[in-house]
Amino acid sequence: xxxxxxxxxxxxxxxxxxxxxxxxxxxxxxxxxxxxxxxxxxxxxxxxxxxxxxxxxxxxxxxxxxxxxxxxxxxxxxxxxxxxxxxxxxxxxxxxxxxxxxxxxxxxxxxxx
Numbered sequence: 001x002x003x004x005x006x007x008x009x010x011x012x013x014x015x016x017x018x019x020x021x022x023x024x025x026x027x028x029x030x031x032x033x034x035x036x037x038x039x040x041x042x043x044x045x046x047x048x049x050x051x052x053x054x055x056x057x058x059x060x061x062x063x064x065x066x067x068x069x070x071x072x073x074x075x076x077x078x079x080x081x082x083x084x085x086x087x088x089x090x091x092x093x094x095x096x097x098x099x100x101x102x103x104x105x106x107x108x109x110x111x112x113x
Contacts, residue, residue, distance in 0.1 A: 011096075013052045016088055018081045020054065055088050078103050 020043075027036035046052040057065075065083040072078060078086075082103045089097065089109065096110045104111045 016055045018084050
């Protein structure tokens with residue numbers, strides 16, 4: 001079963017603008033300009049339809065994320081974007097994440113897929 005089918009109707013998808021920044025750059029570098037622009041247009045539809053919610057990073061979130069970055073990266077390698085995600089997830093009491101790196105498991109979240 002696809003992970004998409006497992007979460008359909010059960011979860012609201014939340015993403016920060018920092019994650020979108022990383023995504024658009026990754027798409028541009030790996031699949032090209034047209035695919036990146038096309039993906040953004042499709043994502044805009046999902047945002048308008050409230051399937052996906054974008055959390056915009058404020059100065060307060062960024063400052064809190066920097067404190068997390070400083071506290072935990074003595075022996076880890078969490079990106080600043082990971083730390084921003086950590087703060088947003090903690091503030092919203094989110095316990096599960098769709099991610100492909102091990103950092104979220106290190107942070108104590110349940111990671112999918």
